[in-house]
Amino acid sequence: MRYEIRVEGTMSETLTRAxxxxxxxTMSGQTVLFGPVVDEAHLYGxxxxxxxxxxxxxxxxxxxx
Amino acid sequence: xxxRDDSARGPAVGYADPLGxxxxxxxxxxxxxxxxxxxxxxxxxxxxxxxDTPLTMxxxxxxxxxxxxxxxxxxxxxxxxxxxTNEAGDQDPGKFWAYALHALHxxxxxxxxxxxxxxxxxxxxxHRLLARLADELNGRDRPAILVLDEFDRLAAPETAxxxxxxxxxxxxxxxxxxxxxxxxxxxxxRYRAAAAMxxxxxxxxxxxxxEAADLLARHGLRLPAEAARALVERTGGWAAGLRLSALxxxxxxxxxxxxxxxxxxxxxxxxxxxxxxxxxxxxxxQDLLLRVSVLDRFGPELAEALTGRxxxxxxxxxxxxxxxxxxDLGHSWYRLRPLxxxxxxxxxxxRDPGLEPELHxxxxxxxxxxxxxxxxxxxxxxxxDWECTAGALVDDLAIGRLLTGLRADDLTELFxxxxxxxxxxxxxxxxxxxxxxxxxxxxxLAHLGRAEQSLATGAAAAAGRLSCVLLxxxxxxxxxxxxxxxxxxxxxxPLRREVPAHLLAKHPELTALLLSxxxxxxxxxxxxxxxxxxxxxxxxLPGGALTELPREDCLGHLALIDYxxxxxxxxxxxxxxxxxxxxxxxxxxxxxxxxxxxxxxxxAVDRDELCRARSLLDEAAESGPGPGVPDPVTEACRAxxxxxxxxxxxxxxxxxxxxxxxxxxxxxxxxxRADAALAVAAVLLADxxxxxxxxxxxxxxxPGGPVCAADVAWAQLAAGRREEAVGxxxxxxxETEGRTGPGVTVRATLVRARAAAExxxxxxxxxxxxxxLLEARRDRLRRPFLDAGPGIRRLLDTPPLHGLAxxxxxxxxxxADAPPLLVEELSGREREVLARLAQMMSTQEIAADLYVSVNxxxxxxxxxxxxxxxxxxGDAVRRARERGLL
Numbered sequence: 028m029r030y031e032i033r034v035e036g037t038m039s040e041t042l043t044r045a046x047x048x049x050x051x052x053t054m055s056g057q058t059v060l061f062g063p064v065v066d067e068a069h070l071y072g073x074x075x076x077x078x079x080x081x082x083x084x085x086x087x088x089x090x091x092x
Numbered sequence: 093x094x095x096r097d098d099s100a101r102g103p104a105v106g107y108a109d110p111l112g113x114x115x116x117x118x119x120x121x122x123x124x125x126x127x128x129x130x131x132x133x134x135x136x137x138x139x140x141x142x143x144d145t146p147l148t149m150x151x152x153x154x155x156x157x158x159x160x161x162x163x164x165x166x167x168x169x170x171x172x173x174x175x176x177t178n179e180a181g182d183q184d185p186g187k188f189w190a191y192a193l194h195a196l197h198x199x200x201x202x203x204x205x206x207x208x209x210x211x212x213x214x215x216x217x218x219h220r221l222l223a224r225l226a227d228e229l230n231g232r233d234r235p236a237i238l239v240l241d242e243f244d245r246l247a248a249p250e251t252a253x254x255x256x257x258x259x260x261x262x263x264x265x266x267x268x269x270x271x272x273x274x275x276x277x278x279x280x281x282r283y284r285a286a287a288a289m290x291x292x293x294x295x296x297x298x299x300x301x302x303e304a305a306d307l308l309a310r311h312g313l314r315l316p317a318e319a320a321r322a323l324v325e326r327t328g329g330w331a332a333g334l335r336l337s338a339l340x341x342x343x344x345x346x347x348x349x350x351x352x353x354x355x356x357x358x359x360x361x362x363x364x365x366x367x368x369x370x371x372x373x374x375x376x377x378q379d380l381l382l383r384v385s386v387l388d389r390f391g392p393e394l395a396e397a398l399t400g401r402x403x404x405x406x407x408x409x410x411x412x413x414x415x416x417x418x419x420d421l422g423h424s425w426y427r428l429r430p431l432x433x434x435x436x437x438x439x440x441x442x443r444d445p446g447l448e449p450e451l452h453x454x455x456x457x458x459x460x461x462x463x464x465x466x467x468x469x470x471x472x473x474x475x476x477d478w479e480c481t482a483g484a485l486v487d488d489l490a491i492g493r494l495l496t497g498l499r500a501d502d503l504t505e506l507f508x509x510x511x512x513x514x515x516x517x518x519x520x521x522x523x524x525x526x527x528x529x530x531x532x533x534x535x536x537l538a539h540l541g542r543a544e545q546s547l548a549t550g551a552a553a554a555a556g557r558l559s560c561v562l563l564x565x566x567x568x569x570x571x572x573x574x575x576x577x578x579x580x581x582x583x584x585x586p587l588r589r590e591v592p593a594h595l596l597a598k599h600p601e602l603t604a605l606l607l608s609x610x611x612x613x614x615x616x617x618x619x620x621x622x623x624x625x626x627x628x629x630x631x632x633l634p635g636g637a638l639t640e641l642p643r644e645d646c647l648g649h650l651a652l653i654d655y656x657x658x659x660x661x662x663x664x665x666x667x668x669x670x671x672x673x674x675x676x677x678x679x680x681x682x683x684x685x686x687x688x689x690x691x692x693x694x695x696a697v698d699r700d701e702l703c704r705a706r707s708l709l710d711e712a713a714e715s716g717p718g719p720g721v722p723d724p725v726t727e728a729c730r731a732x733x734x735x736x737x738x739x740x741x742x743x744x745x746x747x748x749x750x751x752x753x754x755x756x757x758x759x760x761x762x763x764x765r766a767d768a769a770l771a772v773a774a775v776l777l778a779d780x781x782x783x784x785x786x787x788x789x790x791x792x793x794x795p796g797g798p799v800c801a802a803d804v805a806w807a808q809l810a811a812g813r814r815e816e817a818v819g820x821x822x823x824x825x826x827e828t829e830g831r832t833g834p835g836v837t838v839r840a841t842l843v844r845a846r847a848a849a850e851x852x853x854x855x856x857x858x859x860x861x862x863x864x865l866l867e868a869r870r871d872r873l874r875r876p877f878l879d880a881g882p883g884i885r886r887l888l889d890t891p892p893l894h895g896l897a898x899x900x901x902x903x904x905x906x907x908a909d910a911p912p913l914l915v916e917e918l919s920g921r922e923r924e925v926l927a928r929l930a931q932m933m934s935t936q937e938i939a940a941d942l943y944v945s946v947n948x949x950x951x952x953x954x955x956x957x958x959x960x961x962x963x964x965x966g967d968a969v970r971r972a973r974e975r976g977l978l
Contacts, residue, residue, distance in 0.1 A: 036360035039367060041442040042435070058360070078273055079434045081154045081332060081362040 031061035032073060033086040045080060046073070057085060113466055118389060118421040119177045119191065120198045123163045123241075127413075128310040128335075131164060132303055139165045141290040142237075146259055147283045148269040148290040149276065155332025155362065155431040156297040158271045159241055166239060174199035174238045178245045179388065185251045192238065193225070201236045203228060222254055226261035235267045242430070243272035252277035298329030311338040313347050323351055327361055332431055336365035339414070343372045366435050380407050381417060381428075382443065385436035386451045386471075389427040397458040398451050453477045460484040473506045478514035478522075481507070486518040489591060491559040492601040494525040495566065496641050496682075517546040521559050528566050531683075531722070533756075537567055554590035561587060562602060565609035569616075570683065572724040572757025577613035581606065604630045604642035611649055612684060616724050618762040618796040620653050627653075641682045644670045648687030652729060656763065656797030658835025660695050660871040667691040683723035686712035690729045697736045698835060700874040704966035705737050706932045713934075724755045728764035735771045740875060741932070744774045762796030766804060773807045786811040798824060798832045802839035806876075809843050818847045838868045839876050842884070849883050861887055865896040874901055918959055918977065925952040930969045930978050 032049075038058040043051045049062040064070050077084050139162070142148035150158045166173040174195040178188070197203060203225070229236055246252070256278050259268050270276055283289035299307065301321040308315050315323070327333035341347035370378055376399075383398040384390050395404035408426055411418040417432040428436065441448060452475035459468035460480060465488045472481030485491060485503075494503050507522055520543035527536030540563050547556050561584045568576035584606055588596060596602065607626045614623035630646040633639050647670035654663035670688030689712035696705035712730065735751030738744070751771035755764075769792050776785035789808050795801040802824055809817035821843035824836055845860035861884065868877070877888065877897075888897055918926065921942075928938045935953070939946045957963060960971045972978045 034360065036364075038360050039363050041367070041439055042360065042363040044442045045438040079154055079430070080438070081330075081431050081435070082360055083153075083328075 028064055029062065029090040029092070030064045030070060030073075031059055031086075031088060031090055032077065032084060034058045034060065034077065035083040035085050038082070042080065045076060049073075061090065115191065115194050117423070118425055119179070120175055120195050121177075121422055122166050122173065122175045122239075123159055123177075124420050124422070125160055125164050125167070128307065128338075129160060129164065130299075130303055130307045130310065132161070132299075135161055135292065135296065136165050136168075138290065138292055138296070142267055142269055143235075145283075145290045146262075146264075146266065146268065146288050147278070147280075148267070148292075149280070150269070150271045150292045150297075151275065152273070152292075152294040152297045153330070154273055154434075155330060155429070156294055157331035158297065161292075161297070162239055162241070162269060162271050166237075169237075171234070171237070172199040172201070174201060174236060175241065176239070177241045178243060180245045185248055185254060188246060188248075188251050189221070189254070192240075196236060196238060199236070201229075201232075222258050223261065226258045226266075229258070229262035229265035232265040235265050237267045237269065239269040239271065241271045243270045243276055244274045249277050297331070299324055299331060299334055300329070304329070304334055307334055308338050308341075308351075311342055313338060313341055313351070315348060315351060319348070319352050330361065332429075333361040333365065336362065336369055340365050340368045340372075343369065362431060362435055366432060367439070370436070370439070376401065376403065377407055377411065380404060381411075381436055382440040383447075383451055385428060385433050385440050386448060386474075387427075387455060388467075389421060389425055391424050391426070394455065394458055397454050449475045451475075453480070456480045456484070460487070465490065469503075469506060473509065476509060478507075478510045478519050479516045482510075482514075482516070482518035482522040486521055486559050487553065487555050489555050489558065489595040489599045489602060491521060491525050492562060492599060492605050493638075494522065495529045495605060496601045496638060500529065517543045517556060520546070521556070521563065524563050525559075528563060528570065531570065533567075533570060536563075537571075540564070540567060554587050555595065558584065558587040558591055558602070562606055565606050565613075566683075569609040569612045569725075570723060572613070572616050572755065572759055572761065574613040574617035574619065574759060576758075577610045581610050599638070600633065600636065601638040601642065604633060604639040604646075608642040608645045608649075608684075611646060612723070612725050615649050615652060616728075616757070616761045617759060618794070620656065620797065624650065624653055644688070645682055645684040648684050648691065649725065651688060651691040652725070654833075655691050655694055655835065656799050657832050658799050658802075658837065658839075659833035660698060660835050660873060662833070663691055664695050667695070684726050686714075687726050687729060690726065690733050693733045694729070694736065697733060697740055698875045699872045700740065700878055701966060702737060702740055703930075703932065703969050704964065705733070706934070707965035709733060709737070710934050710965075722755060724757045724761065727755045728761055728767075732764070732767045735767060739771070739774055740879075744771070744778045747771050748775045762794050763800050764796075766792050766795040766797075766800040770800070770803055770807055773811065777807070777810050782811040786813050789813070798836040799839070802836050802843070805843045806839060806879075809846060810881075814847050814850070817843055821847075834867045834871045834873050838864045838873055841867070842876050842880055845887075846880065846884055849887065854887070857884075857887060858890075858893060861893055862896060865893065865901070869896070869900055872900055877901060918956060922952050922956045922959070923977070925949060926956055926968065926972055927978060929953075929956075929965050930972070 035057060037053050037056065038051065043049075043058075043060075046060050049060040051058055051060050053059075060073075064073070074084065074087070139148070139150075142165075150162055152158050163175075166175065174192075176191055176195040193203065240246075255268065259266055270278075280289065284291070301317065301324045304324045305315055305317065305320040308320070323334070323337065327337065337351060341350045344350040370381060373381070380395060380399050380401075384395050387394065387398075390398075392405035392408055395408060396402055405424075408418060412420045412426065417428055417436070418426050419429055421427055427433075452471045456468050456472035456475055456477055457480055459465075459471060460483065465484055468484040469481055472478070472484060485493075494500055504526060507526065510519070510522070520539045524536045524540035524543060527533075527539060540560065543556075544560050547560060561580045564580040564583075565577050568574070568580060588603075607630045611623045611627035611630070614620075614626065627646040627650050630639070630642055631650060633643060647666050651663045651666035651670060654666060667688040671692070689708045693705045693708035693712065696702070696708060709730070731751050735747045738747035738750055748768075748771040751768045769788050773785040773788045776782070776788065786808065789804055789811060792804060795804045801820060805817045805820040805824065808814075808820070821840040824832070824840040825844070841860050841864040845857045845864065848854075848860060849857035864877075865888075868874070877884070880888075887893060888901075924942060925938055928941060933941065935946055935949050939949045942949070953965070953968075956968055960968050962968045962971055969978070
């Protein structure tokens with residue numbers, strides 16, 4: 028399954044390296060991280076990573092296959 | 093406990109957590125507030141309500157200012173507050189409770205000795221301890237206040253459940269304050285509905301423009317109200333964002349313009365600002381910050397080990413004064429504020445990808461050299477520096493921790509990344525310990541041999557050689573080689589004097605394991621007195637998480653010796669104690685796991701409770717150590733019980749097949765061999781071939797244990813060797829008088845009674861039978877009478893003896909107490925399972941027979957038990973018979 032996580036603000040190039048498994052794109056003041064998510068544990072792990080880096084998650088959704 | 097080097101892990105307290113490591117004092121300290129801290133009356137006023145509600149939750153994003161808010165409130169409260177900063181390593185509820193109890197203790201909450209001690213086990217916390225704790229808190233005049241900071245790091249759901257239990261039952265005696273990033277797993281809705289909860293959430297923690305202006309003023313920045321409002325809007329009032337923007341502004345040439353123009357909307361605040369603030373620090377400070385980001389806490393010395401420069405002390409003190417990223421934990425220990433630590437680690441990886449493992453490696457060596465074992469292990473594994481990691485474990489004499497099952501899984505996980513390229517004696521020892529504990533004898537012995545060889549040359553440290561000795565004793569036990577175990581024990585004595593005393597005190601499991609393996613090897617060899625000496629020493633040790641499994645193992649072995657001596661009652665009590673401990677501990681299977689159930693099964697066979705024996709055998713198989721090379725004593729005991737059960741069921745041939753244990757042992761065990769021979773003789777006797785049977789029996793030699801000797805005497809009598817049989821029986825009755833129990837004397841007396849009856853001396857036979865019945869009655873020892881043949885049974889049916897046997901020898905008879913009505917009908921499938929249960933089929937056999945999985949059978953069994961109101965399969969079958977369901 029693939030997910031996209033929308034984060035407020037523009038993440039620096041350095042910070043995006045905390046998510047090496049995801050691709051990212053910046054649009055209208057938000058950073059969209061997207062890519063394959065192995066399972067729920069991985070998903071919660073990603074959210075936790077956002078939390079611990081002080082990122083504000085605006086939206087998260089599963090992408091259609 | 094010996095004095096410890098405080099400089100290695102941060103200051104430690106003399107008490108020890110369940111793993112024997114001293115508590116870290118920094119985790120109980122209320123964090124210090126920086127000079128720029130803004131006290132916000134609206135929040136402290138809200139927090140004051142925490143004194144009136146059992147539960148308080150301060151819930152907000154990283155860097156929202158939760159900890160400082162609660163710390164400030166707690167410090168100014170004027171009454172003691174128990175503070176605990178949780179760490180990611182506190183996954184085991186036992187460790188959490190050890191720290192939580194110590195936090196209460198530190199805050200001066202008087203707790204009685206029963207509660208104040210550490211919980212025995214790490215994974216399972218004794219419920220009684222929690223109940224006692226709640227009860228004591230409930231009786232207090234003034235509630236104890238317990239703050240759990242960084243509660244989100246406690247992942248184990250049972251910890252939340254246990255907290256809820258204590259909180260609920262402590263009534264007005266406890267005020268719990270949780271500081272957390274995520275919603276905790278407590279039934280918050282109930283507390284909310286009952287107005288029993290104070291809640292401060294992210295939006296309330298956000299700074300108002302006035303508060304933000306105050307904060308900036310403390311950084312020497314004046315900002316018009318309009319600009320402050322704009323800044324709060326841009327940062328969302330986020331404390332970390334405001335703090336960082338103040339720092340960034342301070343460093344710029346025109347702070348006000350900086351704050352006005354700084355556009356948070358275009359970037360994630362913390363990342364951007366941190367890069368900005370760190371980027372303006374001098375290079376050596378930047379380097380220091382990045383490098384220490386791999387550590388949970390650090391002092392100047394450890395920081396210097398990572399930077400390789402001698403200036404960490406003043407740099408850290410300076411950073412702390414600036415209140416940028418570093419928090420003072422007291423006693424010259426610091427930590428990075430969690431949010432900044434995370435972001436700095438990302439920067440470290442980006443800037444110098446190869447550096448992180450190297451930093452872990454340096455930290456590991458430094459921590460190891462300063463005796464901080466748990467931290468050294470974690471960093472060593474992170475650096476994949478196995479020589480250091482294994483060395484730290486072996487030097488600490490902690491090799492037994494890989495075997496005892498408490499932290500064995502964590503340690504196994506820690507070393508799971510260790511590849512074949514790692515080398516050195518310590519690495520080989522760790523490999524051998526893992527392999528032997530997984531019963532991979534060939535590899536384990538090879539690695540142990542290699543470690544011994546490299547330790548033999550040169551003046552190796554005593555800890556390493558003592559670790560070898562411990563593994564030697566395990567190898568001796570698993571290979572059934574008593575001489576090897578005795579040699580190991582003899583080698584251990586001088587080494588124990590050489591290693592530091594505080595290490596031995598810290599690792600009681602080492603001695604317990606050594607003695608229990610030695611005891612097991614001695615039981616195997618039939619040296620019961622010597623075995624009892626070693627085993628009793630362990631069984632008498634004070635209970636504790638570290639020695640629980642070896643103690644249980646020893647209790648199982650002692651129960652087996654009791655059984656061999658004919659003391660059924662004693663064997664049963666000891667075995668129950670052993671199995672109770674198993675249930676209590678859980679965790680990794682120990683070599684002798686299941687031995688307690690096997691002894692119980694042997695007792696059940698003697699009492700002719702065959703269903704119960706069968707279900708106990710099943711239980712033992714389930715709790716056993718699983719695949720791999722089996723433990724000789726346990727396997728031989730399993731073979732013995734299975735054989736006896738089949739003989740009791742009248743199937744001598746199956747019994748003979750079952751009685752041969754599939755064990756690879758260096759030395760044959762006299763009792764295992766005698767039992768196998770008895771099974772063969774039983775088949776020959778059943779086939780009407782007493783001559784060959786007698787030959788088999790004559791070949792036994794030393795039978796190994798009085799019960800086996802009595803059984804051999806009985807078989808000899810059946811094989812027509814009356815003189816030998818009676819001689820042996822007489823000897824058993826006289827020589828071991830007082831040392832053997834009914835299991836022996838009843839059997840021996842029956843031999844003499846039958847011999848007398850066969851010789852036509854009915855009077856003597858009656859007298860002897862009366863004595864046997866009286867003796868057997870208390871222990872409900874039925875089996876020998878049921879096997880005694882038609883001649884004896886006829887005598888037993890005659891008047892005086894019949895009275896002695898009434899009520900216990902032939903079962904209780906139906907209708908003794910009227911069974912309660914069945915509340916719920918059994919389903920068709922449940923009846924099928926029950927019918928197979930009554931045929932003594934094992935769970936696996938039932939599953940195969942019904943073409944369903946073992947788990948399905950277990951589910952059916954559970955609902956059968958529930959519907960019948962029983963807890964065991966034996967009881968289920970009996971109750972079903974009483975009700976005519978079968």
